Amino acid sequence: MPEATFRIKRHNPEKLDDQNGTGGDRYDEFTVPYESSLTVLEGLFYIQEALDGSLSFRYCCRAAVCGSCAMYINGTYRLACQTNVRHLGDGPITVEPMPHMPVVKDLVCDMTDFFAKYETVMPHIIRNSAPPEKEIMQSPNDRKKLDMPVDCILCGSCYSSCPSVWGEGNYLGPAALLKAYRFEVDSRDEARKERLPRFDNERGSYRCHTITNCVEACPKELNPTEAIQWLKGAAVRRRLLGRAK
Amino acid sequence: MRQGVIEESAGGMWLWLLQRVTAVVLILGLSAHIVVTHVLNLGELSYDNVAGRLAMPFFVVVDFALLGAGIFHALNGLRMVLLDYGFSGRSQTMLSWGLFAFGVAAFGYGTWALWPWLTA
Amino acid sequence: MSQKDRETANVGAGLWKGAGMWAWLFHRVSGVVLALYLFAHIWVISRGAATGAEGFNTMFETLESPLFIVLDLFLLAAVVYHGLNGIRVLLFDLGVAIRRQKTLFWAVIAASVVIMAVFAYISLSFIASHGA
Amino acid sequence: MIYHELVIVGGGLAGLRAAIEAKKQGIDVAIVSQVWPGRSHSGAAQGGVNAALANHPESADDTWEKHAFDTVKGSDYLADQDAVVQMTKDAIPVIYELDHAGCPFSRFDDGRIAQRPFGGAGYPRTCYGADKTGHYMLHTMVEQAIEARVPMYVEWFVARLVVDDGVCRGVVAYDMVRGGFELFQAEAVVIATGGAGRVYSNSTNAIISTGYGMAMAYHAGVALKDLEFVQFHPTGLLTTNILMTEGARGEGGYLVNDLGERFMEKYAPTAMELAPRDITSRSIQTEINEGRGIGGKGYVHLDLRHLGAQKILEKLPGIRDLAIHFEGVDPIEEPIPIVPSQHYSMGGIDTDMDGRTTMPGLYAAGECACVSVHGANRLGGNSLLETVVFGRRAGAAAAQYIDGLDEFGRSAAVGEEALADVRDRVRSLANREGGEDPYAIRAAMASTMKEHFGVFREASVMQAGLETMMDLKARVTNVELRHAGGVFNLDMIRTFELEGMVDVALGIAAGALARTESRGSHARTDFPERDDANWLEHTLALYEPDGGPRLEAKAVGLGMFEPQERKY
């Protein structure tokens, strides 16, 4: 039976006052046997069940749609459930929580700020006219504009990877801005001035320096940079040229 | 939590836009500047040479545009860098005004420095 | 984020895989260097106003010493990279070629190298011809 | 102690819709969920959601009556017809409501919501957003809840209900991020915790679909209905059981055996690959059992190659990604190896059309509830529909119930006992020594359910399975907890879950053994015929602390459609 070695970064908030003062931080190694295929998430479950019950990580769908299990695996952002050990080559598999995020425990990051920022961009459709009796018509071309942004699973990889977020915790970050874009480009959205001030400022779109780490990090291969650039342009078109949305 | 910060930092489009506009001015102006002073005039840098060039109205315009655009672009650029390292809310406002004042002073000083050339 | 949170934040390496990160870092560093230089430059020029023709020409002589020419080259490299990458950023701002950012980055690097080679050739031959 | 008038357990589609409805009616409502609501299992749904919009060129004369008929026929006549009528009628406004809320449905050229054919439906009436319909609907619903400012307790694991004098008055929950248990007092509770797929080892469900919510109601004395009806989806990926949507066949995919035959023509000559799931799964299983699986092994192929790259990329991009990432197969170039996999629990907490249970103050909606609209077999695309239709109704009914309470009921402090009880339970679990390993029991349970209560069932096999399950149940009382307390304690959560899972699994086992007929998904080789004379009735399972459940019968709501033979 093949085996995989997992090197897992541990952090336990309850051991903050450890004698060595590392805040309970360390790397633990585990050996995980498997048959023909093993995803990193399955490996983590094996460890939690058989080797160390105190291991913590997020999980839910195990099919790469819920965004729970984004982690830093061998130095890259990945969804643990979508990463098979056969993709990782030989040698130990280093599993760490997403960098530059506060850690709750082990591989679980604190997502409070991430979701709070998501909520500030008014992540919902805004309509000012009475709804039609049936559906709001939308051409396939207009619908196509949504293809990219609606696939976001809010996993936080992009947010964790963005240097503009690290530097100053108030930047909304790529995921929230991608969400603002998702509604601003929706032909059914009728927002006029409502959402604009939420992103059109230096905690919003202008804080993005087109670093594109977010694009590299996104496990869904989305392109937040493109969305943010569109938002900057949209603000200029609306404020300066007086265009409607 | 973030709401307050968001509202405080309303605006930003103008500075962003001006950073782009000044960038365009700089790329054109600097190319001209470098070519003229360092390539065509290499080995002939001297007071008279520079003075002669500066007396031409075209270069007056170019140099003032460069001075203004450069100062704005540099200071706003520095501001953007500093914003990423901890300036927000009130300290952001103070930083912006501080740099603005410095920019005006630098522009004044630059003008004063250029003056003798223009009138020479 | 509070200080304590930052301390418990887990800082990792290996985020440097996308060219965009390097492009930005170089742009930022060169930008800061140029900004600081600009104010030095204004001050230097203003010496001309203060000291008149004579002092100005002595200053130029210093500036044409090999040391300063080499320093000048570094400065020029900063301007060239910053300017070219600035054009790359401006293109993104127009919504152009965002998905080809890596290719553009390498184009910026290549163009910078070529331009700098030309300048270096001119400058070094200047140093050579004037002797030390 | 935290107080809200209404507590909704679960932030999937059903829970969110219930919360939004109650909020609209002015109720102080909060959602308590084990995961951030947008990560709920609803987001994994792929294929689509049914409504007789008549947008498809071939469905111009589609009506809700036809939708109702297909649903009832699909259910093998075990569905309650009044509930089906309600759901199929509501379907149309519900889809428009979702569209108005911004749900990014795919579109036809004329700008109307696109529809595709689905199994067991007479018309193409399944509305979809590529092959990510659940993800789109779930995010839309989360956005609506955020706009409505519904408070959400995210990453709180609900451990038990608070029952005071026969009335449900709140829950006790574990705060995963900060640690510790907390009492939620409420006037009413809606359970919307999703399905129980994980009691099987070959499930398409999320890892958190453990049926623990069902077990909470069950333990509190509320009956679970029709548990034996477990849907096996024909097309789960071979190694991981991750779902390949029915939409893949809706778009024209073939099922092929080792001989290269489209074997469905033997079993459902007209509907072919688009027969209902129970029939298709049985057909695949028969092919496998008779040695015509690929290479004689235990799987067949889902072949999409003839659809062409463009159609696959446009209509089934998610399926392609999943097949590539999880099976190493690109559907554009190769057929996908698939097996029938546990997919859906038709059964669940016994409720009426308004989500009411027999316990005052306790409501349920979504997959954890059994209204019943799916009867013995659910049609694809009806479950997403169920979550929003009955989520809304449960929210409204709970709001109305709360409005009708007198002030005295509101202020009484209850639940301290339940809180202490949960804390004791953790302590005693942790203090046990040399106890059973909960994960060994979990694994044994899941494989027993797969082997003994799968697509085809038979008395002697089930009897053996039931005995194993009874054994496991006895062992559960001896499990030992290695880590108590702390934050994000998976050991504790998963041990809690196990206790519920074993009881739900036992309910499935007992119901399946007792039902001596074949109906819908429940296919017995020893009783191959449907037996309307004796078994046109629901099964109710009532919790008994020791041993298996007590089974009772409940009448089926008939009406518009007379039971007849199912042919496709």
Ligand SMILES: Cc1cc2nc3c(=O)[nH]c(=O)nc-3n(C[C@H](O)[C@H](O)[C@H](O)COP(=O)(O)OP(=O)(O)OC[C@H]3O[C@@H](n4cnc5c(N)ncnc54)[C@H](O)[C@@H]3O)c2cc1C
């Ligand atoms: C792979 C797959 C594809 C599907 N595709 C389709 C389709 O195409 N069309 C269709 O109609 N149906 C489909 N279904 C079925 C449908 O998706 C589900 O039945 C439906 O989404 C269930 O929704 P729900 O709101 O009831 O529960 P869920 O979405 O499962 O939500 C459960 C919620 O309860 C919470 N919860 C659970 N336990 C606890 C606890 N103890 N404490 C606190 N919170 C708890 C969870 O956090 C979660 O928020 C599919 C199902 C699967 C598995």
Ligand code: HEM
């Ligand atoms: C040659 C023409 C120039 C062009 C085309 C140019 C372009 C740009 C652009 C587009 C930006 C914005 C980057 C962003 O938002 O991420 C920028 C930033 C900056 N520029 Fe320039 N620039 C030029 C010259 C200069 C000069 C001469 C200086 C100094 C005097 C300078 C200093 C800066 C600084 C400090 C920044 C901020 C860097 C950062 O935020 O990381 N630039 N430049």
Ligand code: SF4
């Ligand atoms: S954009 Fe990509 S990386 Fe960012 S949250 Fe969405 S899915 Fe994750």
Ligand code: F3S
């Ligand atoms: S990494 Fe950050 S700076 Fe912009 S392009 Fe992406 S958000």
Ligand code: FES
């Ligand atoms: S568990 Fe859902 S994305 Fe990995």
